[in-house]
Amino acid sequence: TNKYAAKGYSSNRIFAPYSVYKGKAAFSLSPILPTFTKLDSGAVVVDRRGSMMMVFMHAIGERKYDWENKQRFALSATEIGSLISMGPQDSCEFFHDPSMLSSNAGQVRKSLSIKPHANSNGYFISLNVVNNLLNTKDFLSVPVTTAEFAVMKTACSFALPHIMGWDHMTHQSGGTVGLKSKVEQPALDLEWDK
Amino acid sequence: TNKYAAKGYSSNRIFAPYSVYKGKAAFSLSPILPTFTKLDSGAVVVDRRGSMMMVFMHAIGERKYDWENKQRFALSATEIGSLISMGPQDSCEFFHDPSMLSSNAGQVRKSLSIKPHANSNGYFISLNVVNNLLNTKDFLSVPVTTAEFAVMKTACSFALPHIMGWDHMTHQSGGTVGLKSKVEQPALDLEWDK
Amino acid sequence: TNKYAAKGYSSNRIFAPYSVYKGKAAFSLSPILPTFTKLDSGAVVVDRRGSMMMVFMHAIGERKYDWENKQRFALSATEIGSLISMGPQDSCEFFHDPSMLSSNAGQVRKSLSIKPHANSNGYFISLNVVNNLLNTKDFLSVPVTTAEFAVMKTACSFALPHIMGWDHMTHQSGGTVGLKSKVEQPALDLEWDK
Amino acid sequence: TNKYAAKGYSSNRIFAPYSVYKGKAAFSLSPILPTFTKLDSGAVVVDRRGSMMMVFMHAIGERKYDWENKQRFALSATEIGSLISMGPQDSCEFFHDPSMLSSNAGQVRKSLSIKPHANSNGYFISLNVVNNLLNTKDFLSVPVTTAEFAVMKTACSFALPHIMGWDHMTHQSGGTVGLKSKVEQPALDLEWDK
Numbered sequence: 001t002n003k004y005a006a007k008g009y010s011s012n013r014i015f016a017p018y019s020v021y022k023g024k025a026a027f028s029l030s031p032i033l034p035t036f037t038k039l040d041s042g043a044v045v046v047d048r049r050g051s052m053m054m055v056f057m058h059a060i061g062e063r064k065y066d067w068e069n070k071q072r073f074a075l076s077a078t079e080i081g082s083l084i085s086m087g088p089q090d091s092c093e094f095f096h097d098p099s100m101l102s103s104n105a106g107q108v109r110k111s112l113s114i115k116p117h118a119n120s121n122g123y124f125i126s127l128n129v130v131n132n133l134l135n136t137k138d139f140l141s142v143p144v145t146t147a148e149f150a151v152m153k154t155a156c157s158f159a160l161p162h163i164m165g166w167d168h169m170t171h172q173s174g175g176t177v178g179l180k181s182k183v184e185q186p187a188l189d190l191e192w193d194k
Numbered sequence: 195t196n197k198y199a200a201k202g203y204s205s206n207r208i209f210a211p212y213s214v215y216k217g218k219a220a221f222s223l224s225p226i227l228p229t230f231t232k233l234d235s236g237a238v239v240v241d242r243r244g245s246m247m248m249v250f251m252h253a254i255g256e257r258k259y260d261w262e263n264k265q266r267f268a269l270s271a272t273e274i275g276s277l278i279s280m281g282p283q284d285s286c287e288f289f290h291d292p293s294m295l296s297s298n299a300g301q302v303r304k305s306l307s308i309k310p311h312a313n314s315n316g317y318f319i320s321l322n323v324v325n326n327l328l329n330t331k332d333f334l335s336v337p338v339t340t341a342e343f344a345v346m347k348t349a350c351s352f353a354l355p356h357i358m359g360w361d362h363m364t365h366q367s368g369g370t371v372g373l374k375s376k377v378e379q380p381a382l383d384l385e386w387d388k
Numbered sequence: 389t390n391k392y393a394a395k396g397y398s399s400n401r402i403f404a405p406y407s408v409y410k411g412k413a414a415f416s417l418s419p420i421l422p423t424f425t426k427l428d429s430g431a432v433v434v435d436r437r438g439s440m441m442m443v444f445m446h447a448i449g450e451r452k453y454d455w456e457n458k459q460r461f462a463l464s465a466t467e468i469g470s471l472i473s474m475g476p477q478d479s480c481e482f483f484h485d486p487s488m489l490s491s492n493a494g495q496v497r498k499s500l501s502i503k504p505h506a507n508s509n510g511y512f513i514s515l516n517v518v519n520n521l522l523n524t525k526d527f528l529s530v531p532v533t534t535a536e537f538a539v540m541k542t543a544c545s546f547a548l549p550h551i552m553g554w555d556h557m558t559h560q561s562g563g564t565v566g567l568k569s570k571v572e573q574p575a576l577d578l579e580w581d582k
Numbered sequence: 583t584n585k586y587a588a589k590g591y592s593s594n595r596i597f598a599p600y601s602v603y604k605g606k607a608a609f610s611l612s613p614i615l616p617t618f619t620k621l622d623s624g625a626v627v628v629d630r631r632g633s634m635m636m637v638f639m640h641a642i643g644e645r646k647y648d649w650e651n652k653q654r655f656a657l658s659a660t661e662i663g664s665l666i667s668m669g670p671q672d673s674c675e676f677f678h679d680p681s682m683l684s685s686n687a688g689q690v691r692k693s694l695s696i697k698p699h700a701n702s703n704g705y706f707i708s709l710n711v712v713n714n715l716l717n718t719k720d721f722l723s724v725p726v727t728t729a730e731f732a733v734m735k736t737a738c739s740f741a742l743p744h745i746m747g748w749d750h751m752t753h754q755s756g757g758t759v760g761l762k763s764k765v766e767q768p769a770l771d772l773e774w775d776k
Binding site for chain 1: 616618625626627628659660661662663664666667674739742743746747748750
Binding site: 034036043044045046077078079080081082084085092157160161164165166168 | 208209210212225339340341342343344345348349352353
């Protein structure tokens with residue numbers, strides 16, 4: 001099998017994160033597209049899943065943030081599903097172990113929580129990182145308004161099919177009408193074939 | 195008339211299903227695009243309708259699933275409409291007969307049901323297949339969380355216009371501005387013509 | 389000024405209406421894209437607005453419909469706004485006069501109504517046409533289920549920005565990254581210029 | 583660094599505003615895309631943020647509006663987030679100072695308010711401009727129906743990811759499948775690297 005990345009992904013990457021800067025900390029949100037692998041059969045399958053990357057920074061002065069010590073948390077498709085289906089009173093929490101499948105499993109624990117403000121007028125988005133390898137703890141919390149959360153929901157809903165790779169399934173015929181001859185036999189096993 | 199498939203549909207197909215793996219069974223969800231036929235008049239019409247294909251498998255061990263014995267169920271546009279309009283307490287059920295228009299009509303009966311958990315916190319998605327030709331019965335049920343169902347709803351809402359072929363109607367001028375001279379007479383009968 | 393149509397609009401048009409066939413009548417729904425005019429300044433403006441075309445037919449037998457005597461009703465962007473914001477108990481009605489600006493104004497009156505079923509489980513979509521020129525009256529009514537109406541809402545929400553021509557405003561740089569040098573002076577009067 | 587505008591942005595711009603004309607005033611709504619800067623590293627970042635431009639005009643006769651004396655108000659991504667998350671009883675207000683970072687800061691104050699009608703059946707959208715430099719005041723108010731506001735919400739939800747520049751992040755591989763060889767080392771620091 002050969003590995004592939006979407007064109008322009010590495011060298012010409014466009015950065016347009018949605019950032020929320022507040023008094024004690026900030027975070028930015030940006031989609032990471034999936035990568036694909038072409039099998040010998042010619043079929044193309046998802047190699048590395050896409051995600052919604054959240055990057056948190058502490059404030060270190062007025063409108064200054066500590067870019068050197070970022071903490072990352074990559075939301076999966078299903079975690080994005082939790083976020084976009086939250087009502088104004090709902091809360092949710094996700095747990096990640098970056099070393100999950102290695103010998104260091106359990107040594108670093110990250111949790112992201114989204115909790116409503118007492119007045120139902122926005123949320124606290126907080127990241128907690130416990131690193132037993134470095135013997136460090138880190139906690140970052142950013143209050144978001146209802147309007148900022150609406151932007152996050154709309155942008156995540158827009159990005160979700162792209163993160164899942166479904167834009168490639170559905171737009172593969174390009175911007176043009178793009179039709180070509182179909183072979184005589186149906187190319188797909190449909191439900192009716194069984 | 196000539197038959198056409200969307201470019202890349204058969205030979206370069208991309209697989210990026212959304213899969214939900216649970217203890218007793220799993221399913222995956224992926225959109226199937228419509229195919230088109232070009233009439234002698236030059237007009238292009240939908241030949242085979244698109245659908246949302248659900249593929250169910252039984253668990254046959256820890257994190258192992260029986261890929262040899264899949265059951266398929268293809269949701270139509272209107273059935274997708276049912277799914278995406280479900281509230282947390284709603285349920286729905288669809289009935290298919292894969293041999294509907296053949297001499298075997300009524301011999302195989304499939305039904306897909308989506309029923310809310312007792313606590314309104316997610317759904318059971320279950321497929322029932324009764325095959326009188328092979329004298330078999332099969333039942334597969336997968337519990338999905340609210341977050342997983344939100345991914346399904348968002349992905350199905352995104353895919354629905356593509357399954358209906360409306361992305362071709364609306365994006366036919368391509369990614370570029372793509373304008374060309376219009377003939378003097380209006381090309382379409384509008385409401386006002388009558 | 390020169391007139392333009394979107395590429396492929398007239399000669400290679402793709403037909404993929406969403407159709408609802410019921411016992412007494414049927415209708416189909418399909419988006420009509422706007423056309424554009426290029427001004428001498430080089431700016432491109434909307435020439436003819438887009439719409440959502442509804443075509444109604446009477447049933448004239450089992451699964452047969454009277455294609456010869458169709459009635460059309462073209463929903464404007466704002467009427468689509470009414471449709472997609474309807475709750476399960478809401479109703480709405482639109483009035484059109486196809487000869488509005490001619491000497492025949494008032495001679496043909498069309499009204500489309502969407503009214504909820506008594507049990508809140510779907511709607512009746514009805515077209516009434518009174519033609520004083522031909523001395524005819526016509527009435528067609530199609531019951532739609534909640535699922536069918538969900539398809540209509542989702543498809544109309546998808547199509548609305550295309551009908552408004554906003555897909556051209558936002559996708560004009562094409563599928564590629566598509567950047568070119570910017571002139572020194574800002575090309576647009578922004579809010580801050582005033 | 584080099585500055586870039588999206589292709590066609592300045593010379594071939596397409597105008598397709600959504601306009602609401604009422605008895606005393608009118609406004610139009612149209613998206614302004616972000617511009618990008620290419621850094622020496624090859625990365626492309628947002629240079630000027632996108633917005634949703636509202637342009638208000640007074641009525642100066644029957645169906646005539648004062649195009650000479652427009653007032654502009656550019657909604658940011660977060661302000662669009664407020665608009666699209668408004669319920670039927672909600673109101674919101676935004677304050678802008680076009681000279682914010684100049685020596686004239688505070689001399690011109692603009693505020694846009696969206697307030698529900700007494701009967702919850704639509705909103706008043708009003709712009710207030712106090713210009714201490716010119717010693718002028720201006721107030722424009724346009725009533726919008728529920729249907730018109732639904733169009734605004736749907737169009738703004740569609741435009742928001744484009745205004746944020748996320749369409750470039752997710753569609754950068756073009757309309758075609760567009761795959762190229764991936765270098766051996768991962769091109770991105772993912773959450774797991776930390």
